[in-house]
Amino acid sequence: MTRNDQVDTTDNTSPLSREHAANARLRRLIEAHSRIAAARLDLDRFLSVVTDALLELVPAAHASVIEWVDGEDMVYRACSGTIAHHVGLRLKREGSLSGLCSLEKHLLYSSDTSNDPRVDADACRRVGAVSMIVAPLQYQAEVAGVVKLMASEVAAFGEDDIDTLQMITSLVASGMAHQRVFAENRTLIEQNTITIARLRTEISLREAADSKLEASLRRRRLVLDTTHDAFVCTDAHGIIIDWNDAATRTFGFARGEVMGRPILDTLFPARFKAHYAQLDVFRDATNLGERRWRSQLVACRHDLSEFPAEISLCPVTFDGNAELAYFVRDITERMNAEELDKRFRVLVDAIKDYAITMLDANGRITTWSAGASRVMGYAAEEVLGRASALFYTPEDVEAGRPAHDLEEAARQGRIEKEEWRVRKNGTIFWANIITTALRDSDGTLQGFAKITRDMSRRRRLEELEASSQRMSQFLALLGHELRNPLAPLRNAVSMLQLKSSDLEGFAPEHALIDRQLSHLTRLVDDLLDAGRVTLGRVRIEPKPVSVQEIAQLSVEGSTPLLAARDQSLTVSMPDAPLYIEGDLTRMVQVVQNLLNNASKFSPTGATIALEVFRSDRLLAIRVKDPGRGIDHDAIDAVFNLFVQETPPDEQSDKSGLGIGLTLARAIVDLHGGHIDAHSEGRGKGSVFTVWLPELDRPVAAERPPGPDMVSMRQGGLxxxxxxxxxxxxxxxxxxxxxxxxxxxxxxxxxxxxxxxxxxxxxxxxxxxxxxxxxxxxxxxxxxxxxxxxxxxxxxxxxxxxxxxxxxxxxxxxxxxxxxxxxxxxxxxxxxxxxxxx
Missing domain, CATH: 3.40.50.2300 (Response regulator)
Structure with a gap:
């Protein structure tokens, strides 16, 4: 006999009292033996008689149980006392005192289960076993089960109790043999023709029922193990009693790791346990009735990683016991897809300039964006479910274009076209349409995605640009053709200049022709410059050039105009040369244009200022006049082609086509600089400033021009x-x-x-x-x-x-x-x- 605590056998009672107690105990044993021996019943009833008798023989016990060995489990086969309702309870053989007793095949005693490592502490707390004795039921060298006495106090059992259990255990073993022999004899005695027929019929029916039940259970297990959802079944108290393969894949636990464990402690994060425990679905199953329940909770795997789960609950009754069947689905991918769909929807609805729609495989509209409403004019409820042919022109619909476009997109995967589309109000617009076929992983066509953009404005701009291009080419051609008749006129005027001594009486007429011819030539040059600007053909030949030289040459070119209008010019320049990388001729053209404009729009006798200065790394040429001025809202417009801010009838000099400032800005831009204008308003003058980047490398001193290398022939060519x-x-x-x-x-x-x-x-x-x-x-x-x-x-x-x-x-x-x-x-x-x- 093996025990974990020494039994106290000290007895202070008198010899006579001890004798009376022994006699009483012996009588009870004999009576119990008689009842057990006389129990000519089935085995379960026989075992129940045994557990009832043990409670009478051992007053210290509040419960007795016979546990049957069933593979890796111990099953409560017969129970008496406070645990009578636990018949059928399963415990793991490993990790329990009963399982150890069945393996070691001798009696075991635990005087205090709270600190005994051999016992299943959770099971002991559940049945109230503070101390217990376990003895094996051995029949023909095999242990079929164990007999266990449980008490609610520490060290409740004495030596007599242990001896009583051992005697009863021996009696139970022999009784089990007796019951077997009795059953066999009864079968032989009661066999007769009618009984045999009835037994055969009953056996056949039972076999059929068992076969159906077994087939049903097989189908049930097959369904549960092949479903993608995790299946977890618990008893009424939330203890896991069944588990399918999908649950192992979902949670990472093997089946044996979770059986008998509370579902809340095993499959959900500890931080949510208190909250989830308040939910109806994790309470006593007897209160749920026929209610079905579905929700999304946070579950956790074996490695403690968390995931969103959709949990469906179905209360069931099996073999008279209330159970809870949980189906758990990992919805991480669905949640991610929903989040992506939300973000995609927000993105799509934020795009107002594009009509983004989805079509099914038959070309019917399934989704409609905010941009689609803006571009096409329809609300979503007006178009969902309708064919996309709704947006084609009647001619295209009649020609079968809608179906043809979808067929082409399905064949090629993606097509892009520009053609006319029709809005809800009947107006048509030029659209760019991209149609993409959508297929699943198997290549099956699921539908189409369409992106439509209103390109009417771009089309108009392209037409305007083409018209502008043709106009620019026309201006360039016109300027070239005008030069041909100007050439003989200029030649004739030059001959008049050479013969001026012979034509003294016609000097005023000659000067008139010369001036008008020069003016006409400048207008032709302006036309050609306009063509160059619009076609982007203004070119420069950059090299190091002094800003002072640009200013001096510009002043020289504008001096005749200033003198003719009796205007004076003040020039302010630093002595040290300032250099840019530029085209001297073009820059002189820019500054001279500013000086000429200042003269043209200033009154007779006005003073115009020209200033050259440095500001950080930029060099500036500024022209300031006290003249006509510019309205504030017209400042930027004066640089546009053919724009003259001052009406021609208000100009003292009505020449010009409004090209000069446009050309000046183009030339300055090519030099990496910019030109700006400023005016306080009408009658308050104007200031134009040209900003240019200073040359960032030293410039070699220019050699003075040398003497003529050759002499020219004066005639005879x-x-x-x-x-x-x-x-x-x-x-x-x-x-x-x-x-x-x-x-x-x-x-x-x-x-x-x-x-x-x-x-x-x-x-x-x-x-x-x-x-x-x-x-x-x-x-x-x-x-x-x-x-x-x-x-x-x-x-x-x-x-x-x-x-x-x-x-x-x-x-x-x-x-x-x-x-x-x-x-x-x-x-x-x-x-x-x-x-x-």
């Missing part, structure tokens, strides 16, 4: 003028003759080549744009005809952009002259040809 415009060619040839040189005019490329071979001219003035053979095409042949010495060949054309000059230089021309050619420019060219000869 042979000049060939080639131009398809007969007046231009003849007038230029006459002007050359007036200057004392031999000249010949021809009107096409072929004649020019023949004359060059015969004449061997010293200077060739060659037009570029001629029918049949252009100047570019004729140049190589003319060069070949001139021989090794060659001559000066100058392009004489109405094309005067920097790109045109680069092109003529690359072709091999020595110089580029823009029509109309001035007298001074022609004399310089003749001098160059004479120097080369």
């Amino acid at each position: 042979k000049v060939m003028v080639v131009d398809d415009n007969v007046d231009s060619a003849d007038s230029m040839a006459t002007l050359v003759q007036v200057l004392g040189h031999e000249s010949h005019a021809v009107y096409d490329g072929g004649a020019a080549i023949a004359l060059a071979r015969e004449l061997q001219p010293d200077l060739v003035l060659l037009d570029l744009s001629m029918p049949g053979m252009t100047g570019f095409e004729a140049l190589p042949f003319i060069r070949e005809a001139l021989g090794e010495g060659g001559a000066v060949v100058a392009a004489m054309t109405g094309l005067g952009t920097s790109e045109d000059r680069v092109r003529t230089q690359a072709a091999g021309f020595d110089l580029h002259l823009t029509k109309p050619v001035g007298l001074q420019e022609l004399e310089g060219l003749l001098g160059l040809a004479g120097a080369r000869g």
